[in-house]
Amino acid sequence: MPFLLRRLLRSLALLIGVSFLSFLLLDLAPGDYFDTMLLNPQISPATVAAIRSQYGLNRPLPQEYWSWIRSIGRGDWGYSLAYNLPAAPLIWQRARYTLLLSGTATALAWIAALALGIWSSARPHSWIAALVRTLEALLMAIPELVLALSLLLIAVWSGIAPAAGASSSISALQPRSLLDLARHLLLPCLSLALGLLPLLLLHVRSSMRQALDSPFVNAARAYGIRPARLLFRHALPVAANPLISLFGLSIGLLMSSSLVTETVFSWPGIGSLMVTAILDRDFFVVVDCTLLAAIFLLAGNFLADLLLFLQDPRVRAS
Amino acid sequence: MRFLAVSANAFPLVLALLPFLSRTENGARFQTSSETHPPPAQFVAEPGIPGGTLVISSHSEPKTLNPLLAVDSSSRKITALLNADLIHINSATQQTEPALAESWSVSDSGRRYLLHLRHGLRFSDGSPFDADDVVFSFRAYLDDRVQSPQRDLLITAGKPIRVEKIDPYTVAFSLERPYAAAERLFDGLAMLPRHLLENQLQQGTLRSAWNLATAPQAIAGLGPFRVASYAPGQRIVLERNPYYWKSDSRGTRLPYLDRISVVFAANTDAEVMRFEQGETDLIENLDAQNFALLARRQNAGHYRAVDIGPGLEYDFLFFNQNAFPSEPFPHLFERQKWFRETQFRRAVSAAIDRDALIRLAYFGRADALATLVTPGNRRWTDPAIPRPVRSLENARRLLSSCGFSWASDHSLLDPARNPVRFAITVNAGKPQQVEMATLIQQDLKDIGIQVDLDQIEFHTFMDRIFSNYRYEAAIIALADGDADPNSEFNVLSSTGTAHLWQLKSAGPIPKWQAEIDQLLDKQLITQNYEERKAIYNRIQQVVWENMPMICLVSPHILAAAKNSVGNFHPAILGDPALWNADRLFLRP
Numbered sequence: 001m002p003f004l005l006r007r008l009l010r011s012l013a014l015l016i017g018v019s020f021l022s023f024l025l026l027d028l029a030p031g032d033y034f035d036t037m038l039l040n041p042q043i044s045p046a047t048v049a050a051i052r053s054q055y056g057l058n059r060p061l062p063q064e065y066w067s068w069i070r071s072i073g074r075g076d077w078g079y080s081l082a083y084n085l086p087a088a089p090l091i092w093q094r095a096r097y098t099l100l101l102s103g104t105a106t107a108l109a110w111i112a113a114l115a116l117g118i119w120s121s122a123r124p125h126s127w128i129a130a131l132v133r134t135l136e137a138l139l140m141a142i143p144e145l146v147l148a149l150s151l152l153l154i155a156v157w158s159g160i161a162p163a164a165g166a167s168s169s170i171s172a173l174q175p176r177s178l179l180d181l182a183r184h185l186l187l188p189c190l191s192l193a194l195g196l197l198p199l200l201l202l203h204v205r206s207s208m209r210q211a212l213d214s215p216f217v218n219a220a221r222a223y224g225i226r227p228a229r230l231l232f233r234h235a236l237p238v239a240a241n242p243l244i245s246l247f248g249l250s251i252g253l254l255m256s257s258s259l260v261t262e263t264v265f266s267w268p269g270i271g272s273l274m275v276t277a278i279l280d281r282d283f284f285v286v287v288d289c290t291l292l293a294a295i296f297l298l299a300g301n302f303l304a305d306l307l308l309f310l311q312d313p314r315v316r317a318s
Numbered sequence: 319m320r321f322l323a324v325s326a327n328a329f330p331l332v333l334a335l336l337p338f339l340s341r342t343e344n345g346a347r348f349q350t351s352s353e354t355h356p357p358p359a360q361f362v363a364e365p366g367i368p369g370g371t372l373v374i375s376s377h378s379e380p381k382t383l384n385p386l387l388a389v390d391s392s393s394r395k396i397t398a399l400l401n402a403d404l405i406h407i408n409s410a411t412q413q414t415e416p417a418l419a420e421s422w423s424v425s426d427s428g429r430r431y432l433l434h435l436r437h438g439l440r441f442s443d444g445s446p447f448d449a450d451d452v453v454f455s456f457r458a459y460l461d462d463r464v465q466s467p468q469r470d471l472l473i474t475a476g477k478p479i480r481v482e483k484i485d486p487y488t489v490a491f492s493l494e495r496p497y498a499a500a501e502r503l504f505d506g507l508a509m510l511p512r513h514l515l516e517n518q519l520q521q522g523t524l525r526s527a528w529n530l531a532t533a534p535q536a537i538a539g540l541g542p543f544r545v546a547s548y549a550p551g552q553r554i555v556l557e558r559n560p561y562y563w564k565s566d567s568r569g570t571r572l573p574y575l576d577r578i579s580v581v582f583a584a585n586t587d588a589e590v591m592r593f594e595q596g597e598t599d600l601i602e603n604l605d606a607q608n609f610a611l612l613a614r615r616q617n618a619g620h621y622r623a624v625d626i627g628p629g630l631e632y633d634f635l636f637f638n639q640n641a642f643p644s645e646p647f648p649h650l651f652e653r654q655k656w657f658r659e660t661q662f663r664r665a666v667s668a669a670i671d672r673d674a675l676i677r678l679a680y681f682g683r684a685d686a687l688a689t690l691v692t693p694g695n696r697r698w699t700d701p702a703i704p705r706p707v708r709s710l711e712n713a714r715r716l717l718s719s720c721g722f723s724w725a726s727d728h729s730l731l732d733p734a735r736n737p738v739r740f741a742i743t744v745n746a747g748k749p750q751q752v753e754m755a756t757l758i759q760q761d762l763k764d765i766g767i768q769v770d771l772d773q774i775e776f777h778t779f780m781d782r783i784f785s786n787y788r789y790e791a792a793i794i795a796l797a798d799g800d801a802d803p804n805s806e807f808n809v810l811s812s813t814g815t816a817h818l819w820q821l822k823s824a825g826p827i828p829k830w831q832a833e834i835d836q837l838l839d840k841q842l843i844t845q846n847y848e849e850r851k852a853i854y855n856r857i858q859q860v861v862w863e864n865m866p867m868i869c870l871v872s873p874h875i876l877a878a879a880k881n882s883v884g885n886f887h888p889a890i891l892g893d894p895a896l897w898n899a900d901r902l903f904l905r906p
Contacts, residue, residue, distance in 0.1 A: 035777055
C-alpha cells in the first residue's frame with residue numbers, strides 16, 4: 001500500500017509540474033488564438049481586446065492556471081477558444097479514435113515482435129532469422145514520416161485502401177460502419193505498427209538471446225528438456241523483465257505516439273486536434289492534450305511496475 | 319470584408335512526396351493543359367435534377383455553427399449554406415440582388431433604408447420568419463456581450479445602425495450618416511430565429527449557442543440546407559431545407575441536392591488525394607501546384623479543373639514606416655529614411671520581376687499587380703494604370719535621383735554612404751510568399767541591395783506586424799470578401815486598422831496620404847457609381863505613384879469538380895464553388 005500511495009503522490013506532483021510548465025511555455029509563446037481577427041478590418045482592435053478579456057486571456061498566469069485547475073475539478077478541462085466549448089468533450093471524442101488506432105497498432109506490433117523475435121532467437125542461423133534482422137534494420141532506418149507517406153502514396157496509386165479519415169463520406173448514411181472503419185484503420189495502423197515493430201523486435205530478440213545463452217538454460221538443454229518447453233517455460237520468463245518495462249512504455253505512449261500518423265492520414269484523433277490547437281494557439285486544448293499524454297505515460301510506467309512486482313519475486317523482496 | 323489569406327492552420331508538414339505527382343512527364347513544373355477562363359458576368363443556371371449527395375472537403379473542421387461568431391473560412395463555408403441574408407451580393411455579377419428582402423428603397427438623404435420582406439418564409443424547423451426575427455438578429459449582432467465580428471461593420475460615425483419594425487414584413491434601417499455601399503452591408507448577415515435564441519441573448523450566453531455539440535434540431539436557418547449530423551474530426555452532413563424559398567425557372571424547389579457531406583482533411587494535399595481517389599466530388603481553393611496535378615490528369619479522371627483567373631487576393635511587399643519614440647532595434651531608424659523615400663520604394667518595385675514570381679511561385683496561375691485592385695475586380699479596377707514591368711534602368715535612375723549611389727563592388731549606398739541592406743519577413747507557413755521573397759532577394763541584388771530573409775511562424779509574424787513592429791519589410795496577402803472599394807478603407811486610410819506599413823504614426827502625414835484619406839471619405843458618401851469610380855481611380859493612381867505598398871501578384875481562383883456535378887461555375891466572391899450551392903446538382 002505505501003508503494004502504491006508513494007507512486008500516486010509522485011505521479012500527481014509530476015502532473016502538476018507538467019501542466020504548469022505547459023502553461024508557462026504557451027504563455028511565453030507569441031500571439032494567441034485571436035490574432036487572425038486583427039487582420040479582419042470588420043473587427044476593431046477594441047473588439048478583439050474585449051473578446052480577449054471575456055476569455056480571461058489578459059489575466060496573470062497564476063490566476064489563469066488556478067482557474068484551469070478549478071475547471072478540471074468541474075470536469076470541463078478549460079475552454080476551447082476555437083470551438084467555444086468546454087475542452088473535455090472535445091478531447092474525449094477524439095481520444096477514442098486515438099486509442100483505437102494506437103491500441104490496435106501496439107497490439108499488432110507486440111504480437112508480430114514476440115512471434116518473430118522468439119522464432120528468430122530460437123533459430124539464430126536460419127534464413128528466417130536473417131530475414132527478420134534485415135527487416136528490423138530496414139524499418140529502423142526509415143523515419144516514421146517517410147513510412148507514412150510511402151503507404152499513403154501506395155494507397156493513392158493503387159486504391160487498395162482509403163487514404164484518409166476514419167470512415168467513408170457516406171458511411172453515416174449506410175449500415176456498414178464497422179467494415180468501413182476497419183478499411184480506414186488499415187493504413188494508419190500499419191504505418192504505426194511498422195514504426196514500432198523494429199524497436200520491440202530488437203528488445204525481444206536480444207532479451208531472448210541473452211536468456212537462451214545463460215548457463216541455466218544450457219544446463220537444462222543438457223538435461224534433454226524439449227526445445228519448446230525450454231523456450232517458453234524457462235527462457236521466456238527470464239527474458240520478460242525488460243520486455244514488461246517496454247510494454248509499460250508502449251502503453252504510456254498510446255496517446256502521444258500517433259501524432260504524425262494521424263496528421264498524414266487525417267485520422268480524427270487527438271494528434272490532429274493537438275497539431276491544430278498548437279498552430280491556432282488554442283491554449284487549454286494544448287495543455288489538456290499534453291496532460292493527457294503525461295497521464296498515460298505515468299499510467300504505463302505504473303502498470304509496468306505493477307506487472308514486474310507480480311512477475312518477479314526479486315522485485316517483491318526488494 | 320477582408321481577411322488575411324495567411325492560415326494559422328497551414329501545417330508545415332507538406333506531403334513531401336506529392337510534388338513528384340504534380341510534375342509533368344518531362345519535368346516541367348507549371349505547364350498544364352488548363353487555360354484561364356474568367357467567369358461570365360451573368361450566370362445562367364442549367365435546370366437541375368433533384369436528389370443525391372454531394373461530397374466536398376474542407377481543410378479543417380468548422381469551429382462553430384453560430385453565424386454570429388464564424389470567422390474562420392471553414393465555419394463560414396458551413397454557416398453560409400445554413401443561413402440567408404436580407405440582400406445578397408451575387409458572386410457572378412458582383413452586384414446586390416434581393417434575398418430575404420424582395421425589395422428596398424433608400425431615402426433622399428441616403429440614411430434611411432426600408433426593406434420589404436418576402437411573405438410566407440419559414441426557417442428550416444418550420445417556424446415562420448418575419449420582421450421580429452430581423453430586429454432580433456440585429457440586436458444580437460450589436461450586443462456587447464456577443465462581440466460578433468460583424469458588429470463594427472454596423473456602426474457608422476460611432477453610432478450603431480438603428481432597426482425598426484414598421485409592420486410584420488417591413489423593416490426600417492437608419493444610419494448615422496449616408497453610406498454609399500449600405501445595401502452591401504446586409505450581405506452575409508444571417509437572419510436568426512428569435513424563437514430559438516432569444517433566451518440565450520437575454521441571458522448573455524449567445525456566444526456559446528450553436529456550437530458543434532448542439533443537437534441539429536436546435537439549429538435553424540433560412541439557407542438551402544440544415545444540419546443533419548456531425549462526426550467530430552470527420553465530417554458534417556447537411557440535408558436539404560424543405561422550407562427553402564427559392565425555385566428554379568421550371569418551378570422546381572431548390573436546392574436540388576438532398577445532402578452535402580463535408581469531410582475534413584488535414585490540409586490541401588489531403589483534400590486533393592481524396593478528390594483523386596473519387597471520395598469527394600468537388601474541390602476548391604486549390605493551390606497552383608495541386609491544380610497542375612489535377613489539370614494534367616483531368617481527362618483520365620472524369621473531372622474538370624477550372625482556372626477562373628485572379629480573385630480579389632493581393633500579395634504585397636511593404637516597409638516598416640511605424641513611428642517609434644526610440645530606436646526599436648539596430649539600424650531601423652537609419653533604414654526607415656530609405657523606406658519613407660517614395661523614389662526608393664518605386665525603385666524596388668521597378669527592380670522586381672513579377673513575371674518570374676508568377677512563373678516560379680505560382681506556376682503561372684497568378685496575375686501581376688500594380689495596385690491593390692486586382693483584374694478580377696471588374697467594376698473597380700482602373701485600366702489606365704500600366705501593368706508593372708521590370709526595368710533595372712528605371713530603378714537605377716530613381717535611386718540616383720534621390721541621392722543613392724553605387725560602390726565599386728556594385729553594392730548600393732545611401733546618401734550618407736551606408737550600404738543598403740534590409741530583411742524581408744515572411745510567414746513560413748505560406749510557401750508561395752517564401753518563394754517570392756527569395757526571388758525578390760535575387761532581383762534586388764541586381765541593383766546592389768542586399769536582402770536577408772526572415773522566415774517565421776504565423777503568430778510570431780503577426781506579433782511583429784501588429785504588436786512590436788520588429789521587422790523591416792514584410793510580404794503579406796490580403797483578400798477581399800467584397801469587391802466594393804469600402805473594403806479597402808482600413809488598408810488605405812492613415813487611421814485604418816489594416817494600414818500595415820504605418821499602424822503607429824507621429825507628425826503630419828504626407829500630402830499624397832492626406833489626399834487618399836480625403837478621397838476615401840468622399841467616396842464613402844458618393845451614391846453615383848460613375849462619380850465613385852472616378853474617385854477610386856484617382857486613389858489607385860495615387861497608390862501607384864507613391865507605392866506605400868508594393869503590389870506583387872494576385873493568385874488565380876482554382877477549383878475542380880467531377881463531370882457529374884452540374885452548375886459548377888466558380889466565382890471570385892464568397893465561397894468560390896459553393897456560392898450557388900442551391901443550384902448544384904448531380905448528373906446520373
